[in-house]
Amino acid sequence: MSQLIWNGLFVGSFYALVALGYSMVYGIIKLLNFAHGDLYMLGAFSGFAMLGAMGGLVRSSSLVALFVVLILTMVATGLSGVVIERVAYRPLRGAPRLSLLITAVGASFALEYGTRIVAGPNPKVYQVRLDGTALHVLGALITWQQLALMAVSIVLMVALNLLITRTRQGRAMRAIAQDPKACLLMGIDVDKVISRTFFIGSALAGAAGVMAGGYYGKIDFLMGFIIGLKAFTAAVIGGIGNIPGTMLGGLLLGLLESFGTHFVGGQWRDVFAFAFLILFLTVRPTGLLGERVTERV
Amino acid sequence: MLEVEDLRLSFGGVLAVDGLSFGVGAGEIVSVIGPNGAGKTSAFNCVTGFYKPTAGRIRIDGADVTGRRPSLIAARGVSRTFQNLRVFGEMSVLDNVRAGTHLWLRQRVVDALLHTPRYRRSEREGTEEANKWLDFVGLRGDRAGLVRNLPYGEQRRVEIARALARRPKLLLLDEPAAGLNHGEKAELLDLIRRIRDLGIAIALIEHDMGLVMEVSDRVVVLNFGREIADGPPEQVRGDPAVIEAYLGRDADEAEVEAAREEVGGARGE
Amino acid sequence: MSDTVQDPPVKPVKGRGPTFVTRFLESRHLGWAGLAIGLLAPFVIATPYAMDVMTSAVVFVMLAVGLNIVVGYCGLLDLGYAAFFAVGAYTSGVLSTELKIPLLATVPAVIVVTVLAGVIIGGPTLRLRSDYLAIVTLGFGEIIRITANNLSITGGPSGIYGIPGLFGDATSSQVVFYYAVLLIVAVAVLLAARLGRSRLGRAWRFVREDEDAAEAMGINTYKVKLAAYIAGAVWGGLAGVLFAAQLSAISPASFTFLQSALVLMAVVLGGMGSTPGVVLGAIVISLLPEVLRGLADYRFFAFGVLLIIVMIARPQGLWPHRSRER
Structure with a gap:
């Protein structure tokens, strides 16, 4: 029982980290960024490339190396997110929603198969495996690496929340989500804020990618597809566009999957998650913490 | 009323x-x-x-x-127009006004699939009705062309004609x-x-x-x-x-x- | 060049008259021309491999035309269209092998099942903003594929094999089968085009253009969207029957997101809402890998980039929809 809860929370913190980027971008420009899951994949691959470049250095102190790589990867994926927004989404701002969605699908495709061209179609094995001794807490088996990764996730999420609620930058983001035109009139550089939002969201996804690489050990160019869907599910459960809601949604989805897997079998895990998504959209489309919005005619 | x-x-x-x-x-x-x-x-x-x-x-x-x-x-x-002009920009003027005929046009899916006489009759009726209301509002301009190519004042007329075609x-x-x-x-x-x-x-x-x-x-x-x-x-x-x-x-x-x-x-x- | 300078400046003419090209593109005989090309193709090349590729292309046309109802006419993004393709293929595959009946006899059941699938997925999600539909259909596509992978009646990962042909015997010649598929798909294309030019088809376009204005004209946008979604589901399901008949074996690997994305690509590239455009797009997308063998690795990358470029530079596609007024 407590093992199931722990597993759920652990996987859920990954979901939450990826879902945040989804949620932030949706909150600010109302775009479902299908390429978001692929930024997670890109993070895993850029981490892989950096570890490869560091070579022998890695062996000596793997946790420190992974931490350095994590930071560098966040910068790299963050910049990729900015470039995607600049090249693919910005020219279409104000275009019909359908065009933007299709562009997002295109961006996702380009990222996946672009990575395939560069890195090859076969899965890669991470050079660093985090392993450590396990602890027994209330009957659950918890490893040090899980604790470390979860701590990183929590730190990142707390930092994000502070950024959004306490800084000018965060206030500008919230303002744009409310009314981009008014922000323009008030002298806020909307383009810049949107770029930064993409940077932060993508960086978080990239961080999750590196952590997943280090934890699971194996990465491939399609790994972002399912996690993208899961992250969206998490965002919807919590209330898309709502930051604390999204974090909650990630953890809840992790728990649901953990219990679902236990009771209906692992091969049905994804079916279980997506069926839950459809159910949730039917019953409470605004999510647990999302507010009901009246769209003005 | x-x-x-x-x-x-x-x-x-x-x-x-x-x-x-x-x-x-x-x-x-x-x-x-x-x-x-x-x-x-x-x-x-x-x-x-x-x-x-x-x-x-x-x-x-x-x-x-x-x-x-x-x-x-x-x-x-009940029919209405909108404060900030809501026409179907990427569709022809006639199609825009045909939107008004949706509620009363007698045509079933089967008629459309088989092009039955009823389909032809209802399509003709819809077009006539659309033309009638465009005449009524005094539209100047190409009726087969896209609405977004018309000047603003004419687009307003199309919107009113569409509302009237609802009868x-x-x-x-x-x-x-x-x-x-x-x-x-x-x-x-x-x-x-x-x-x-x-x-x-x-x-x-x-x-x-x-x-x-x-x-x-x-x-x-x-x-x-x-x-x-x-x-x-x-x-x-x-x-x-x-x-x-x-x-x-x-x-x-x-x-x-x-x-x-x-x-x-x-x-x- | 000097005499052009002396010519009086040409006044810009509003609404230029129909040129030969535009008149041809809008011609009612265009469909017949397309069908004739399809009918004559086996006389040009009829190797077993070529027949196989051509049959696949024609089935792909049916898929694209079905997705066009949803995406092109109604403006709803369906990213799990392969799911309906799979539902159709599996329904007819399971029924025909279990009951030992010809595939054509399973068509009524396929229609019922795909309509049900359309209602189950479209029912709850079409009430929401259109972008939710995109992602829910994506999830639905995965649900169907994983379910087929896990159940024993669908044969698990290895799928179903030994599916009888359309008329009961799997041994009929490839050319005959090609012609049968061609005629069925030609009818399906015609019917889809006719739907597009009907009261319902116009309602779909109104919804795509402006949902509020459509509602104000008395169009129940929810019902109309559900109708588009169901029509798309039926077209996709029937394409699945043809697919099962062609391969006589189906497995979950044929119904991935990649397949859905390729159909979407055909619709977007050809021109959303334009029947000739979508047919052309489908043929291009399905024949392209045959032409560009060596570039297989770059193909999907290029598709992704192309989707972005088309949306930014030419959102109406290669062959845009034109209304047929007078």
Whole structure:
């Protein structure tokens, strides 16, 4: 029982980290960024490339190396997110929603198969495996690496929340989500804020990618597809566009999957998650913490 | 025809419409006026089902339609235009007006798949009807071309023709004169009268006081979501409450003032 | 060049008259021309491999035309269209192998099942903003594929094999089968085009252009969207039957997101809402890998980039929809 809860929370913190980027971008420009899951994949691959470049250095102190790589990867994926927004989404701002969605699908495709061209179609094995001794807490088996990764996730999420609620930058983001035109009139550089939002969201996804690489050990160019869907599910459960809601949604989805897997079998895990998504959209489309919005005619 | 009773609408605590009651009789032209933000368009959106009122009743021909979806209210014989012009830009002018025929055109999917005589007949009927209303509103320009290629004033005509092709009993016009020049306004005045002569009741939101006073049978004045006067134009014009709220300055100055209010409102948010 | 300078400046003419090309593109005989090309193709090349590729292309046309109803006409993004393809293929595959009946006899059941699938997925999600539909259909596509992978009646990962042909015997010649598929798909294309030019088809376009204005004209946008979604589901399901008949074996690997994305690509590239455009797009997308063998690795990358470029530079596609007024 407590093992199931722990597993759920652990996987859920990954979901939450990826879902945040989804949620932030949706909150600010109302775009479902299908390429978001692929930024997670890109993070895993850029981490892989950096570890490869560091070579022998890695062996000596793997946790420190992974931490350095994590930071560098966040910068790299963050910049990729900015470039995607600049090249693919910005020219279409104000275009019909359908065009933007299709562009997002295109961006996702380009990222996946672009990575395939560069890195090859076969899965890669991470050079660093985090392993450590396990602890027994209330009957659950918890490893040090899980604790470390979860701590990183929590730190990142707390930092994000502070950024959004306490800084000018965060206030500008919230303002744009409310009314981009008014922000323009008030002298806020909307383009810049949107770029930064993409940077932060993508960086978080990239961080999750590196952590997943280090934890699971194996990465491939399609790994972002399912996690993208899961992250969206998490965002919807919590209330898309709502930051604390999204974090909650990630953890809840992790728990649901953990219990679902236990009771209906692992091969049905994804079916279980997506069926839950459809159910949730039917019953409470605004999510647990999302507010009901009246769209003005 | 239309009865609105004690209508209330709030957006997260802000009362946009606060206990509004008014009616439109058959074949009558009723104007709803008031300063910007008085709740006119919100009231229209409640009547046509786009907003769900917080409280109150809306009846059409005696039948309660409060909170029903817009298409159902349209099916009851209500048609409308929008304040900020909602035409189907990427479709032809004729197709736009054909939208109005949707509710009464007798054509089933099977007819369309097999191109039965009924399909041909109904398509011909729809096209004739569309052309008839385009003639009626006096559209100038290519009817086979895309609507977005027409000048603004002509697009407004298309929107009105579309609403008329619905063959409504009640037509709601939301600021039809906005953005029109002097000559076009005169044509609009004439058009509204001709629509009334067809026996269609009209509810009109308008800022152009000249037009309102000229065309209306009755004028309802709103301020802060409340009705402050209801009567024939001459009576409303002399009503002290109205003068105080709205007509004390002449129309042009009121518009300047209203624009100022809008800017102030945006800054406040 | 000097004499052109002396010519009086040409006044810009509003709404230029129909040129030969535009008249041809809008011609009612265009469909017949397309069908004739399809009928004559086996006389040009009829190797077993070529027949196989051509049959696949024609089935792909049916898929694209079905998705066009949803995406092109109604403006709803369906990213799990392969799911209906799979539902159709599996329904007819399971029924025909279990009951030992010809595939054509399973068509009524396929229609019922795909309509049900359309209602189950479209019912709850079409009430929401259109972008939710995109992601829910994506999830639905995965649900169907994983379910087929896990159940024993669908044969698990290895799928179903030994599916009889359309008329009961799997041994009929490839050319005959090609012609049968071609005629069925030609009818399906015609019917889809006719739907597009009907009262319902116009309602779909109104919804795509402006949902509020459509509602105000008395169009129940929810019902109309559900109708588009169901029509798309039926077209996709029937394409699945043809697919099962062609391969006589189906497995979950044929119904991935990649397949859905390729169909979407065909619709977007050809021109959303334009029947000739979508047919052309489908043929291009399905024949391209045959032409560009060596570039297989770059193909999907190029598709992704192309989607972005088309949306930014030419959102109406290669062959845009034109209304047929007078």
